[in-house]
Amino acid sequence: MSNKFIGKSVKRIEDKRFITGKGRYTDDIVLPGMTYAYILRSPYAHARIRSIDYSAAEAMQGVVTIMTGEEVGHYGVPCGWQVNFKNGDIMKEPPHPLLVKDKVRHVGDAVAMVVAETRELAQDAAEAIIIDYEVLPAVTDASKAVLPGAPLVHDDVPNNICFDWEIGNPKAEVDEAMASAHHITSLDFVNQRLSPNAMEPRSYIGQYDNVYDKYTLYTSTQNPHLIRLLMCAFVLGLPEHKVRVVGPDVGGGFGSKIYHYTEEALVTLASKKIGRPVKWTETRSEAFQTDAHGRDHVTHAEMGFDAQGNIVGLRIKTFANLGAYLSTFGTAVPTYLHGTLLQGLYTTPKIHLDMTCVFTHTTAVDAYRGAGRPEATFLLERLVDLAALEMGVDPAELRLKNFIPAFDGVTQPGYQTNVALQYDSGNYHSVLERGLEMLGYENFRKEQAEAAKTNKILGVGFSTYIEACGIAPSAVVGSLGARAGLYEVGQVRVQPTGKISVFTGAHSHGQGHETTFAQVVADRLGIPMEDVDIIHGDSDTVAFGMGTYGSRSLAVGGSAIVKSLDKIIEKGAKIAAHKLECSADDIEFKDGKFTVKGTDKSLSFGDIALTAYVPHVYPANLEPGLDFSSFYDPTNFTYPFGCHIAVVEIDKETGFTRVKRFIAVDDVGNVINPMIVDGQIHGGLAQGIGQALFEGVEFDENGQITNGSYMDYTMPRADDLPMFELDRQVTPCPHNPLGVKGAGEAGCIGSTPAVVNAVIDALWSAGHKVKDVRMPMTPERVWKAMQPA
Amino acid sequence: MIPSSVDYTRASSVGEAIRLLAENPDAKLLAGGHSLIPAMKLRLNSPALLIDIARIAELRFIEDTENAIVIGAASTHADIITNQYLKGLTAMIEAGELIGDTQVRNMGTLGGSIAHADPSADWPAVLLALEAQIKVQGADGERIIPAAEFFTGFFSTALDSGEIVTEIHLPKAAVGSASAYRKFMQPASRFAIVGCAASVTVEGGVISAANVAFTGVSDAAFLDEGVASALIGKSATLENIEAAASAAAEGDMHINEDHFASQAYRKHLAKVYAKRALAGACGL
Amino acid sequence: MLCNTLKTNGFCAKALNFYLTYIMPKITLTVNGKTHTHEVEGRLLLVHYLRDTLGLTGTHVGCDTSSCGTCTIHLDGKAIKSCSLLAAQADGSSITTIEGLAPEGELHPLQEGFKEEHGLQCGFCTPGMIMCAADLLSRNPDPTEQEIREGLEGNICRCTGYHNIVRAIQYAAQKSAVAV
Ligand SMILES: Cc1cc2nc3c(=O)[nH]c(=O)nc-3n(C[C@H](O)[C@H](O)[C@H](O)COP(=O)(O)OP(=O)(O)OC[C@H]3O[C@@H](n4cnc5c(N)ncnc54)[C@H](O)[C@@H]3O)c2cc1C
Numbered sequence A: 001m002s003n004k005f006i007g008k009s010v011k012r013i014e015d016k017r018f019i020t021g022k023g024r025y026t027d028d029i030v031l032p033g034m035t036y037a038y039i040l041r042s043p044y045a046h047a048r049i050r051s052i053d054y055s056a057a058e059a060m061q062g063v064v065t066i067m068t069g070e071e072v073g074h075y076g077v078p079c080g081w082q083v084n085f086k087n088g089d090i091m092k093e094p095p096h097p098l099l100v101k102d103k104v105r106h107v108g109d110a111v112a113m114v115v116a117e118t119r120e121l122a123q124d125a126a127e128a129i130i131i132d133y134e135v136l137p138a139v140t141d142a143s144k145a146v147l148p149g150a151p152l153v154h155d156d157v158p159n160n161i162c163f164d165w166e167i168g169n170p171k172a173e174v175d176e177a178m179a180s181a182h183h184i185t186s187l188d189f190v191n192q193r194l195s196p197n198a199m200e201p202r203s204y205i206g207q208y209d210n211v212y213d214k215y216t217l218y219t220s221t222q223n224p225h226l227i228r229l230l231m232c233a234f235v236l237g238l239p240e241h242k243v244r245v246v247g248p249d250v251g252g253g254f255g256s257k258i259y260h261y262t263e264e265a266l267v268t269l270a271s272k273k274i275g276r277p278v279k280w281t282e283t284r285s286e287a288f289q290t291d292a293h294g295r296d297h298v299t300h301a302e303m304g305f306d307a308q309g310n311i312v313g314l315r316i317k318t319f320a321n322l323g324a325y326l327s328t329f330g331t332a333v334p335t336y337l338h339g340t341l342l343q344g345l346y347t348t349p350k351i352h353l354d355m356t357c358v359f360t361h362t363t364a365v366d367a368y369r370g371a372g373r374p375e376a377t378f379l380l381e382r383l384v385d386l387a388a389l390e391m392g393v394d395p396a397e398l399r400l401k402n403f404i405p406a407f408d409g410v411t412q413p414g415y416q417t418n419v420a421l422q423y424d425s426g427n428y429h430s431v432l433e434r435g436l437e438m439l440g441y442e443n444f445r446k447e448q449a450e451a452a453k454t455n456k457i458l459g460v461g462f463s464t465y466i467e468a469c470g471i472a473p474s475a476v477v478g479s480l481g482a483r484a485g486l487y488e489v490g491q492v493r494v495q496p497t498g499k500i501s502v503f504t505g506a507h508s509h510g511q512g513h514e515t516t517f518a519q520v521v522a523d524r525l526g527i528p529m530e531d532v533d534i535i536h537g538d539s540d541t542v543a544f545g546m547g548t549y550g551s552r553s554l555a556v557g558g559s560a561i562v563k564s565l566d567k568i569i570e571k572g573a574k575i576a577a578h579k580l581e582c583s584a585d586d587i588e589f590k591d592g593k594f595t596v597k598g599t600d601k602s603l604s605f606g607d608i609a610l611t612a613y614v615p616h617v618y619p620a621n622l623e624p625g626l627d628f629s630s631f632y633d634p635t636n637f638t639y640p641f642g643c644h645i646a647v648v649e650i651d652k653e654t655g656f657t658r659v660k661r662f663i664a665v666d667d668v669g670n671v672i673n674p675m676i677v678d679g680q681i682h683g684g685l686a687q688g689i690g691q692a693l694f695e696g697v698e699f700d701e702n703g704q705i706t707n708g709s710y711m712d713y714t715m716p717r718a719d720d721l722p723m724f725e726l727d728r729q730v731t732p733c734p735h736n737p738l739g740v741k742g743a744g745e746a747g748c749i750g751s752t753p754a755v756v757n758a759v760i761d762a763l764w765s766a767g768h769k770v771k772d773v774r775m776p777m778t779p780e781r782v783w784k785a786m787q788p789a
Numbered sequence B: 001m002i003p004s005s006v007d008y009t010r011a012s013s014v015g016e017a018i019r020l021l022a023e024n025p026d027a028k029l030l031a032g033g034h035s036l037i038p039a040m041k042l043r044l045n046s047p048a049l050l051i052d053i054a055r056i057a058e059l060r061f062i063e064d065t066e067n068a069i070v071i072g073a074a075s076t077h078a079d080i081i082t083n084q085y086l087k088g089l090t091a092m093i094e095a096g097e098l099i100g101d102t103q104v105r106n107m108g109t110l111g112g113s114i115a116h117a118d119p120s121a122d123w124p125a126v127l128l129a130l131e132a133q134i135k136v137q138g139a140d141g142e143r144i145i146p147a148a149e150f151f152t153g154f155f156s157t158a159l160d161s162g163e164i165v166t167e168i169h170l171p172k173a174a175v176g177s178a179s180a181y182r183k184f185m186q187p188a189s190r191f192a193i194v195g196c197a198a199s200v201t202v203e204g205g206v207i208s209a210a211n212v213a214f215t216g217v218s219d220a221a222f223l224d225e226g227v228a229s230a231l232i233g234k235s236a237t238l239e240n241i242e243a244a245a246s247a248a249a250e251g252d253m254h255i256n257e258d259h260f261a262s263q264a265y266r267k268h269l270a271k272v273y274a275k276r277a278l279a280g281a282c283g284l
Numbered sequence C: 001m002l003c004n005t006l007k008t009n010g011f012c013a014k015a016l017n018f019y020l021t022y023i024m025p026k027i028t029l030t031v032n033g034k035t036h037t038h039e040v041e042g043r044l045l046l047v048h049y050l051r052d053t054l055g056l057t058g059t060h061v062g063c064d065t066s067s068c069g070t071c072t073i074h075l076d077g078k079a080i081k082s083c084s085l086l087a088a089q090a091d092g093s094s095i096t097t098i099e100g101l102a103p104e105g106e107l108h109p110l111q112e113g114f115k116e117e118h119g120l121q122c123g124f125c126t127p128g129m130i131m132c133a134a135d136l137l138s139r140n141p142d143p144t145e146q147e148i149r150e151g152l153e154g155n156i157c158r159c160t161g162y163h164n165i166v167r168a169i170q171y172a173a174q175k176s177a178v179a180v
């Protein structure tokens, strides 16, 4: 062990290739003989396919093959998480075919794939395919899709209900608590649908090699091994050992690249069929229609308080929109990743969530940064802030009064919530207090009172959040319906010269694993970072892995690597003891040296590495080599938390809202690389602010996305955001070896309600006592809230 | 992302471009391409031939003449906002700086923008407020079209097929007159939800002439006579401006609506932005 | 034109392609200091020419509406979106892409700034951001924070929240000021 790198803002190793334009994303890869696929998609949200005529297209020059549902419609992609109805029935799980042959169920549903010599010819030919559709009525709103007479997405799913579900205390107990409440704050709101919009459009290359009878899939994914497993075991029935899945450089994921998409299987099948590589890269327009969306809840929520302002109960009814088909984790997001976070930071004694998960004629919904946890935080933090306004108490005070007291999870036990989870460690009061200090709260309220008399009003919004990260203990998630384990794999191979190759099942698509993981390894072994290479994203080199999502890479993937490092040091000590003629117990490993305790007799790490591979003087019953692989299965989730504060300024004449300040005090446990952690927070904040003010997928009554391009879907741009004011608190995670909790999603989880609360606060300060402004809070919506009813 | 097949040729002179246009009924002129190519990429527009006029030297210049600043139609937005002769026409600079982004301003042209006549484009409102004269040339020779007669409707202009916009003449600012442009942006595309160009002549503290023109509000950019007439003879104060601005976008006209702005909100914004543009022009 | 006649006559593709091979425009342009001549289809976008024909894959495609700026390069010294012009339009021009911004083995101050200030995460927007920022600094060597933010309005980054991109550009501005 040494302490040279951990905790330092080491500049990223991976940057060099990206800043010089040498990153290698899937669409950058060109293989000999490569062909190009174009997918013809449904222009309708709901329609029966009467006929498909592709004879003219097939005859066009440069067309290699055309596939339709007739040929591949019996293959379909699976859902990775089974959730049951309240009554124990298994959720409805209609097939999601690679290409549909009977009925299209959302705009963008895939109907045919053309493979041609060039991208241009593939698209030209697709235009010549004639499809006769019988257009049917569509439904896009989950709360309306369950009503009698609503068009059915799948004929055999009554009322479009995939399943209903509940969590928390018995409903009757919650009703009783609410009946006794002195004040109830209730709110109807929509947590709108978002498009994740990783900047790299999805891209896949299928390559079948008939000499070795081997398939390779290059894919812009967050989890290559998971894709291989799903595609082999559940979709195409291919032999897993004959399939290699590579996730090269990936241009952002944010949850949208977890999903095993139909096109991954399609290019694989097509390349086998034609014996040549097949590349497909989506356009941004296709991305809006087919990349998994996030959020989309319609909720009625009530929070009850006693006369002293203590929360006595929380009662919620939510309709969650799953889209037309089940995505890989779509069923887990509104349930186990959402309902289990409804305790928040509060001691709320009685909680009940009634959830209905619904099919609609829309793009499938899956994880999007935060996945379920932003929805839970939004609900709680909107209610608490609104309650403070309604009861005329200070929103910060109200929170402090209701927070769970600090506990470290070591000398004090974890905190058992009413919604299944046990928090690991936390100190919630201090993040809010620090936030208030950074804000200059008292001063702000004075400024606000002055501004209320002008045309530019000010508001402040708070959000104190908790999330469950580092997913997840396999046995726990298995008992909850996950169809996979959620451990991670970390292999450390010490080369004979003492250089280190680390193979991790985590996948970096912006998170900087090549740097952070190398910092951990270099410090644990007391060697320079240059001696460490982090290898990820290729199923042929990395033994196995579950990939990157749920802020799990360091907490779970990093811990797996640490386990292997421990094994290396243990074995190294045995080799050193043999050479230094002492007992292994007398060997101490520090700063890259194996030393006989209390002496100056030592051997360097490099000496031991070489000895392990040239075992001439070597313990009798020890295998040569220094190469360990470990599976780390966490014992609990990790629970980062924090306090986000937004200050907004609203132009009263137009409703135009600007985020003037954004303060974030996050506790993500131990920090390996502060620069990278801050960067993760920044990015999350931008996305969370984006949801509050700018973003939201809109459908018309026919199920068309009316804002499916960057000309209409507002992505936050540089001049929409302020510089962020960050601070950090560290409460180490007590149950993983690095003490880390995860930082990838925190920014996105806490920030959205802070901005909405700030707008509501500003409106109240100017006498407009509205409960909600629907997100995204466009200038028009904010302006309307200020007009006399 | 991929246009349909198209032929491409570069015209070396206005005369050649006009001839090529006449010979090829399915041809389109290509200037900066920043309206046309995006439409072609989505296959919303599929001309058979593109006649590139961007490099015709006689179309890319900015000149200071006795009565007017003359801008060649193929001058880019960037050419305009960095040009010294235009410094006095504040609305031109303010509008140009708000068009798209750096990259768009480096390619898109004034002539292309007004020929395209997007109902949310910025230049049309400014040309109306500044009483620009638009010179066009066709097989039958040249003619001058006043801006007020040029923008005839939704993506339509007074240009005849086969005609090319060659020059835009901006009358030099009269003594005591000033202009401004204010824009409420559609947050995603950054085109105008409401753009307002105002030009005001103040003599002895009293407004003697005024033009107020809008883009984004209706099918096409238009001069709002109601606001302008309410200003004449009034002193240039905020109160008077506000009162006049309240007449904006009234009367019998189509008001646009989309999911960023309903008709009522757009109308309201028109009044706010008329006030802001006028205040800007009056230096208030 | 002939190709359009063919199209309307309904037997387009084969004949059309045959025909196109004869009239495909020939372009000559300088990219990162090297001169290239190719026959290209009229419809070929400059970004595809750079990526597919020249193999310069540092220039990316992030959208189909000219909105995201990941494709930004310099055309005759000015930042433009290479997805929004035809390769043929660039005939006779001089182009710089991210690969040619600094001599091989060296980093431009902006490249250095992005690394030093953690101005990138997934790296997909980065080449476009850097090329756009280079244009900004050439016009305004000492921009304010607000000017930097406005200067990036044609470029979208989904990862960084822009905070560190702003700092990266400030870093480069300072570094260049010192160097002058
Ligand atoms: C991302 C993006 C953002 C934008 N934002 C804005 C904005 O905020 N405000 C705004 O106003 N515009 C905006 N635009 C549009 C931009 O300003 C265009 O460049 C402009 O509208 C068209 O000019 P062009 O030279 O590119 O024309 P082209 O695209 O080349 O041509 C447009 C049309 O005009 C015709 N044409 C071109 N030149 C002539 C001529 N001299 N005579 C006759 N006909 C001609 C063409 O045949 C074609 O039909 C934006 C564009 C993009 C891509």
Ligand code: FES
Binding pocket: C060, C061, C062, C063, C064, C065, C066, C067, C068, C069, C070, C071, C072, C081, C082, C083, C084
């Ligand atoms: S690819 Fe998005 S602007 Fe060029």
Ligand code: FES
Binding pocket: A199, A251, A252, A510, C119, C120, C121, C122, C123, C124, C125, C126, C156, C157, C158, C159, C160
């Ligand atoms: S670094 Fe990923 S989009 Fe900017």
